[in-house]
Amino acid sequence: MIQIRNLSKSFGDKQILSNINLDIHLGETLCIIGKSGCGKSVLLKHIVGLLQPDSGYVSMDDSKISALDQKQLFNVRKCIGYVFQGAALFDSYNVFENTVLKLLESGEKDYTKLANDAKFVLSAVGLLPEDINSSEFEKEWTILANKKPSELSGGMKKRVGVARALIGSPDYIFYDEPTTGLDPVTSQQIDDLIANLANQLKVTSIIITHDMFSVYNIADKVAMLHDGNLHFYGSIPEIKNSNDDVVREFIERYQ
Ligand SMILES: Nc1ncnc2c1ncn2[C@@H]1O[C@H](COP(=O)(O)OP(=O)(O)OP(=O)(O)O)[C@@H](O)[C@H]1O
Ligand SMILES: [Mg+2]
Known part of the structure; x- marks a missing residue:
């Protein structure tokens, strides 16, 4: 389980996250939404220890x-x-090397x-x-591995x-905008893949x-960041029925 407690982060004098509290339970699929630049990637980077909080903490299975x-x-x-924003494959590595990077790094x-x-893992994602x-x-x-x-x-x-993210059977998998830039059909396939892997x-x-x-396809819970705060947290029926203006503007614009 992941617990985010009173997490705050500024860059310079710009407060990006203020006092975020959020739990992600085992087996759950949480979607994080919010406008561009609201701090979604910054929040995820705290969870994996790529960024240090100014105050508060993230704990994962009781490790701070x-x-x-x-x-x-x-x-x-x-x-x-x-799964990094924009896939972030290494151009000079082939598919095989990109896929097993984590194992190579661990020796x-x-x-x-x-x-x-x-x-x-390449079969699991439908590439083989x-x-x-x-x-x-x-x-x-052989053809795929060498591409x-x-x-x-x-x-x-x-x-x-x-x-690549699936290698080594992780307990947690984090996706930063996995469908951005894809056509609706391919997006749906990636959503189905995410849902199947979760299940x-x-x-x-x-x-x-x-x-x-x-x-709507994959979330058990939805968290919305806005102006540095966790503005909304709830289930799909709850977000669909929300009367909050900020939530409504977001979900109507992106439907
Ligand atoms: N390492 C950093 N140093 C300084 N500022 C940063 C750093 N990382 C992110 N920021 C700033 O923090 C803010 C939030 O960035 P973040 O990448 O989390 O946005 P986001 O919600 O993921 O946006 P998008 O939907 O466009 O990916 C932005 O203003 C960004 O410029
Ligand atoms: Mg981002």
């Missing part, structure tokens, strides 16, 4: 993230998959294990076919980003999104 040293943080991050050198793990014989599969795998990000479509890059692998998921269709 900001109090961890590098080694402890490294261990906590093993339980987390992070894994066994090629067979790396390849098997990559095949598993599941119903073909093994020699056909190996052919498809560079520049040879992939936007939707495929996002899938590789999700596959099948029982991962606890946080998704930052502007896309209210995605929210």
Whole structure:
């Protein structure tokens, strides 16, 4: 479980987050919404320890993230998959290398294990076919594994980003705008993928999104940031029925 308590963060004299309190329960899918620049990515970066709070804290399974040293943080991050805003694949690495980056960083050198793990997650995100014989599969795998990000479509890059986050069976997976820039059909496929992973692998998921269709498709709970505050927190029926002006403006504009 993730607990965010009285979290505040400023950059210079600009207060980005003020006194945020939020719980994310195990197995839950939380969508974070809010206008561009309201601090969604900043909040997520606190959860993974990429940013330090000015005050307050984030705890994950009872570890206080900001109090961890590098080694402890490294261990906590093993339980987390992070799909960065804009996929953020390394252009000079091929799909295989991009996918197994986390394992390479933790010192894994066994090629067979790396390849098997990559095949598993790339199949899970639908980039490798599941119903073909093994020699056909190996052919498809070799072609995909050797592709560079520049040879992939936007939707495929996002899938590789999700596959990379899935490596090592994380308990938590965080997506920063996984469908931004995709057409509606591909967005729906990525939403379905996120929902399937949450259901099948029982991962606890946080998704930052502007896309209210995605929210309605996948969220158990919705949190809205506005003017540095947690302006709304609730279920999908609750947000749909909200009479709050800020909430209404947001959900009507993005529908
Ligand atoms: N490392 C940093 N140093 C200084 N300012 C930062 C830093 N990171 C973010 N900011 C500022 O904090 C504010 C919130 O940024 P953030 O990236 O969290 O927005 P966001 O809600 O994710 O927006 P978007 O929907 O456009 O991705 C912005 O004004 C941004 O310029
Ligand atoms: Mg952002």
